Amino acid sequence: MTLIEPEKNKRSYVTAITLAVLLLVVLLTCVPYLVSIALAEGPAQVDRADASPIFGVTIPPGYKQWELIAPAEEAAPLDELRAVVGNQTAIDAYQAGKLPFPDGTILVKRAWKRKQSPEFASATIPGAATTVQVMVKDSRKYAATGGWGFGRFVGGKPVDEAQHRTCWGCHEARARSRDYVFTRPAP
Amino acid sequence: MTLIEPEKNKRSYVTAITLAVLLLVVLLTCVPYLVSIALAEGPAQVDRADASPIFGVTIPPGYKQWELIAPAEEAAPLDELRAVVGNQTAIDAYQAGKLPFPDGTILVKRAWKRKQSPEFASATIPGAATTVQVMVKDSRKYAATGGWGFGRFVGGKPVDEAQHRTCWGCHEARARSRDYVFTRPAP
Numbered sequence: 338m339t340l341i342e343p344e345k346n347k348r349s350y351v352t353a354i355t356l357a358v359l360l361l362v363v364l365l366t367c368v369p370y371l372v373s374i375a376l377a378e379g380p381a382q383v384d385r386a387d388a389s390p391i392f393g394v395t396i397p398p399g400y401k402q403w404e405l406i407a408p409a410e411e412a413a414p415l416d417e418l419r420a421v422v423g424n425q426t427a428i429d430a431y432q433a434g435k436l437p438f439p440d441g442t443i444l445v446k447r448a449w450k451r452k453q454s455p456e457f458a459s460a461t462i463p464g465a466a467t468t469v470q471v472m473v474k475d476s477r478k479y480a481a482t483g484g485w486g487f488g489r490f491v492g493g494k495p496v497d498e499a500q501h502r503t504c505w506g507c508h509e510a511r512a513r514s515r516d517y518v519f520t521r522p523a524p
Numbered sequence: 525m526t527l528i529e530p531e532k533n534k535r536s537y538v539t540a541i542t543l544a545v546l547l548l549v550v551l552l553t554c555v556p557y558l559v560s561i562a563l564a565e566g567p568a569q570v571d572r573a574d575a576s577p578i579f580g581v582t583i584p585p586g587y588k589q590w591e592l593i594a595p596a597e598e599a600a601p602l603d604e605l606r607a608v609v610g611n612q613t614a615i616d617a618y619q620a621g622k623l624p625f626p627d628g629t630i631l632v633k634r635a636w637k638r639k640q641s642p643e644f645a646s647a648t649i650p651g652a653a654t655t656v657q658v659m660v661k662d663s664r665k666y667a668a669t670g671g672w673g674f675g676r677f678v679g680g681k682p683v684d685e686a687q688h689r690t691c692w693g694c695h696e697a698r699a700r701s702r703d704y705v706f707t708r709p710a711p
Contacts (some may be wrong), residue, residue, distance in 0.1 A: 351538050358545040366552040404588070408595035408607045410638070410648040415632040420607065420710075421594045449710055451597070456698045456706055463710040464658055509644045517641055523607075523650040 358416065390498035394488030400445040404428050407523035411448070418463050419448045421520040429460050437484065437516040442474035444518065467491070472518070483509060483517045548701040577685035581660050581675030584611065587632040591615050592711040597636070605650050606635045608707040624671065629661035631705065654678070659705070670696060670704045 388395050403422035411417040423431065424443040430436075452464030469490045476484035487504035489496045508517040515521075575582050590609035598604040610618065611630040617623075623664040639651030655675045663671035674691035676683045702708075 351541060354538065354542055355545060358542060358549065362545065362552055365549055366555070368553070373591075382644075402591050405592045405607055405609065407650050408605045408636075409641075410605060412646040412648070415646070418595045418597060422592065422652070440612075447710070449595075454596075454706075459599040459602070460706075463594050464710065464711045497631055504626055519647075521649065522691045523634070524653045 341452045360487055387494065389471075389486075389488035389490075389495040391501045392473075392479065392482075392486035392488060394471050394486045394495075396469055396471060396488070396490055397443050400424075400469075400471075401447075403445065403515075405523070406431060406444070407520050409520070410451070415467075416451050417448045417467060418461065419446055419494055421446045431522045437476075438474045438518065440474050440476055440484075440523065442472075444520065446470040446520075462523075468496075469493075485517055491495065563691045574681065576658075576673075576675035576677075576682040578686055579660075579666065579669075579673035579675060580687045581613060581658050581682075583656055583675070583677055583680065584630050584632065586625050587611075587630075587656075588634075590632065592710070593618060593631070596707070597638070602635075603638050604635045604654060604656075605638055605648065606633055608633045618709045624663075625661050625705065627663055627671075629659075631659045631707065633657040633707075636671050655683075656680075672704055 399423060403424055406421045406423050406427070409419040409421070411419060421426045422445050424441075425442055426439055426441045430442055448467045449463035449468055450465050450467060451461045454460035454462045471488040471490070473486040473488070474484050475480075475486060479486045482505040485505070485508065487501060489500055489504070495501070508519070512519050590611055593608045593610050593614070595608040596608070598606060609632050611628075613626060613628045614631055617625045617629055625628060634656055635654045636650035637652050637654060638648045641647035641649045658675040658677070660666075660673040660675075661671055662673060666673045669692040672692070672695065674688060676687055676691070682688070695706070700705050
């Protein structure tokens, strides 16, 4: 027995070291992922008052970092500069050129009053922000409106139900052939 | 000696396992970083013909994915819609509101002919792409021009030296107080 016991201790020692180092492997391997997860923008707490009437659409977090699809200009009386951006699902769909847009697509149109550049007579630049308009594709949830939910926001808050009732009719009438989306990608 | 030899073997065994597992730790820990590095956009091979005269500025890869700083409009005769985007260094500098912009800042102005929307009388959308204009901050390399290198591209190729000679004078005269950058971030 006295000959076997040290042998057992050695084995336990080897096993313990191996397990400890394996645990270290797992932990260290996970660190970069855990850091990525911690740094990623989580789903923001959404107040119901921040969701659009009828559709329940909210302003998506981080949309200002999204890729530009196209700028635009709207004549008087709105007199605005605009820029439509999209999430990665939207960008991928535009690049593939396939319609309809897949569920999960989100488009955001930012808008500003047109303002004379103080440096150039010929240049017009963004003045005050006016509306943020959002389209969210969910073919089940929004089956009655071509798969799209709409949200129109002023100062971060949705406008009234009456205004939201006008979205679908116009998109349906004028952009049916492009899955009800007006914006084409800028070349 | 016959009693000591197996003891030595055990130790070598433990050492070997420990080293092997440590190597595994290091390798697995590095994998995510190596993958990130492999997936990151490397510096593209740049033909000298693609670099602007005087400054040697090229169109930065991936700029279409960069964050929007502001759209703009340019009246006739250019008659353009525009969008200025920036790399992360530029975006961080704008957000911090600190001037001058740090070395490594890159701004890209995309431009398109204004085009009547086929769906809306009041809407103007991007037509054909016209110029891509690039500003690169390198306070040593471009010390003679406020730290900025300029590139103006049509169809992916730089315009001539005469046109590039006009960049600095205008930026110097009209935008000195903002580190020679015209574009303000859209609110």
